[in-house]
Amino acid sequence: xxxxxxxxxxxxxxxxxxxxxxxxxxxxxxxxxxxxxxxxxxxxxxxxxxxxxxxxxxxxxxxxxxxxxxxxxxxxxxxxxxxxxxxxxxxxxxxxxxxxxxxxxxxxxxxxxxxxxxxxxxxxxxxxxxx
Amino acid sequence: xxxxxxxxxxxxxxxxxxxxxxxxxxxxxxxxxxxxxxxxxxxxxxxxxxxxxxxxxxxxxxxxxxxxxxxxxxxxxxxxxxxxxxxxxxxxxxxxxxxxxxxxxxxxxxxxxxxxxxxxxxxxxxxxxxxxxxxxxxxxxxxxxxxxxxxxxxxxxxxxxxxxxxxxxxxxxxxxxxxxxxxxxxxxxxxxxxxxxxxxxxxxxxxxxxxxxxxxxxxxxxxxxxxxxxxxxxxxxxxxxxxxxxxxxxxxxxxxxxxxxxxxxxxxxxxxxxxxxxxxxxxxxxxxxxxxxxxxxxxxxxxxxxxxxxxxxxxxxxxxxxxxxxxxxxxxxxxxxxxxxxxxxxxxxxxxxxxxxxxxxxxxxxxxxxxxxxxxxxxxxxxxxxxx
Numbered sequence: 202x203x204x205x206x207x208x209x210x211x212x213x214x215x216x217x218x219x220x221x222x223x224x225x226x227x228x229x230x231x232x233x234x235x236x237x238x239x240x241x242x243x244x245x246x247x248x249x250x251x252x253x254x255x256x257x258x259x260x261x262x263x264x265x266x267x268x269x270x271x272x273x274x275x276x277x278x279x280x281x282x283x284x285x286x287x288x289x290x291x292x293x294x295x296x297x298x299x300x301x302x303x304x305x306x307x308x309x310x311x312x313x314x315x316x317x318x319x320x321x322x323x324x325x326x327x328x329x330x331x332x
Numbered sequence: 333x334x335x336x337x338x339x340x341x342x343x344x345x346x347x348x349x350x351x352x353x354x355x356x357x358x359x360x361x362x363x364x365x366x367x368x369x370x371x372x373x374x375x376x377x378x379x380x381x382x383x384x385x386x387x388x389x390x391x392x393x394x395x396x397x398x399x400x401x402x403x404x405x406x407x408x409x410x411x412x413x414x415x416x417x418x419x420x421x422x423x424x425x426x427x428x429x430x431x432x433x434x435x436x437x438x439x440x441x442x443x444x445x446x447x448x449x450x451x452x453x454x455x456x457x458x459x460x461x462x463x464x465x466x467x468x469x470x471x472x473x474x475x476x477x478x479x480x481x482x483x484x485x486x487x488x489x490x491x492x493x494x495x496x497x498x499x500x501x502x503x504x505x506x507x508x509x510x511x512x513x514x515x516x517x518x519x520x521x522x523x524x525x526x527x528x529x530x531x532x533x534x535x536x537x538x539x540x541x542x543x544x545x546x547x548x549x550x551x552x553x554x555x556x557x558x559x560x561x562x563x564x565x566x567x568x569x570x571x572x573x574x575x576x577x578x579x580x581x582x583x584x585x586x587x588x589x590x591x592x593x594x595x596x597x598x599x600x601x602x603x604x605x606x607x608x609x610x611x612x613x614x615x616x617x618x619x620x621x622x623x624x625x626x627x628x629x630x631x632x633x634x635x636x637x638x639x640x641x642x643x644x645x646x647x648x649x650x651x652x653x654x655x656x657x658x659x660x661x662x663x664x665x666x667x668x669x670x671x672x673x674x675x676x677x678x679x680x681x682x683x684x685x686x687x688x689x690x691x692x693x694x695x696x697x698x699x700x701x702x703x704x705x706x707x708x709x710x711x712x713x714x715x716x717x718x719x720x
Contacts, residue, residue: 231468257585259481259533261473269473276482277708285581285708287469301485317471 293324337566340369346547347516358400382420382444388459417703422671422714446666481533497638509662516664547666571601583708590713
């Protein structure tokens with residue numbers, strides 16, 4: 202499970218950020234110029250927590266796009282501020298495997314050849330291996 | 333809004349057809365729709381064509397409606413191509429229904445066509461990223477199989493492990509599909525064969541999945557005045573509702589907002605209740621999808637659909653037949669054509685023309701088609717209700 206991805210450049214200089222609306226205070230990801238709730242354009246960049254828990258994940262064994270190594274795992278992570286973000290979920294240290302409810306941390310942000318960002322979460326170091 | 337009827341329906345075969353291009357598929361469905369319809373292509377005043385993946389996996393990626401309709405001599409009229417992912421065909425029907433219902437036109441075509449196998453599977457898989465938010469989900473390998481894996485896991489967690497019941501859905505689907513001459517998969521399967529098919533993403537096995545394929549379907553719509561003149565057996569459109577997902581931040585994966593809101597709107601339009609529906613063609617792109625669709629549509633209590641399948645409620649001779657055509661699981665899923673094929677099946681069932689898979693005494697049928705997935709919700713859903 203979860204080696205997932207090749208051919209990508211790991212980024213060291215990108216912060217994990219979203220935007221917060223100055224008017225309604227909602228936080229959105231990724232960064233946006235205009236608030237989708239109240240249409241104000243007074244949006245402030247805010248750092249997002251890198252810790253969260255897996256809300257739901259899937260490990261795909263077949264039929265993946267050609268730059269993924271199967272099987273790979275992805276899913277939605279609920280950050281500690283309640284925001285859910287989609288990411289790849291890879292093995293933690295010593296082969297720790299995540300499942301729904303597992304505490305995870307954002308460990309890498311990668312950029313592909315056309316500039317799209319990929320968010321890689323892994324089980325937090327404190328998490329006990331689940332299987 | 334004027335009353336609108338379907339007065340003709342036709343399909344091509346669904347399935348891998350390397351010898352046919354998109355216009356040959358479209359032509360076949362259109363030709364079949366005009367058979368015995370008492371109208372000719374020259375009578376058609378406006379047309380809508382659903383297609384979804386032409387730009388991603390097909391050779392023909394613009395003018396798809398124009399190029400297909402020209403094959404049977406329809407040109408010069410307004411033709412609009414409609415793209416709403418897997419519910420593009422149902423949206424084409426809705427547009428034609430509005431065009432006639434508004435009083436501007438009297439006879440319309442709604443068709444859907446997909447040439448889903450022009451490119452190899454790996455390119456199709458890559459193109460699949462665009463059926464989600466391509467920059468937020470597709471880029472990280474989101475796929476329909478992964479999505480419905482999460483749906484199934486969350487459903488099991490909430491209502492119990494119904495893996496055996498999912499296999500029963502596939503078995504029933506194939507049984508119905510075996511009687512459908514247009515269906516891609518007509519062989520019967522056992523629950524054991526479903527479980528022995530390759531694991532795609534726990535708990536989804538290969539036989540739990542539909543597949544993108546080649547096919548076309550078309551229906552002819554007419555105003556009440558025209559319909560009553562040309563046929564004794566019009567099939568009336570009682571409602572056509574399209575809704576978009578609302579992407580709730582606390583999504584559950586066991587229910588999708590667009591199906592709930594589209595069905596509520598459709599029943600309001602039709603002035604009907606769930607009890608008035610005799611049978612349904614629902615968007616069973618995966619076996620677990622049929623479960624949550626039928627519960628979101630309000631036909632079954634939450635968590636109860638799998639047992640209803642086990643008890644035979646959804647069989648062709650059951651209290652509430654679901655997907656008598658074989659559904660997407662057996663018929664195959666040429667995205668743009670699926671919604672129109674559902675309408676064609678209901679048209680035939682309501683007119684007593686469904687051959688070996690004919691249901692007994694049906695008066696009202698409902699079609700449900702969804703298109704696109706993102707941010708924990710289904711992005712589009714059409715619910716159409718038809719009656720004799």
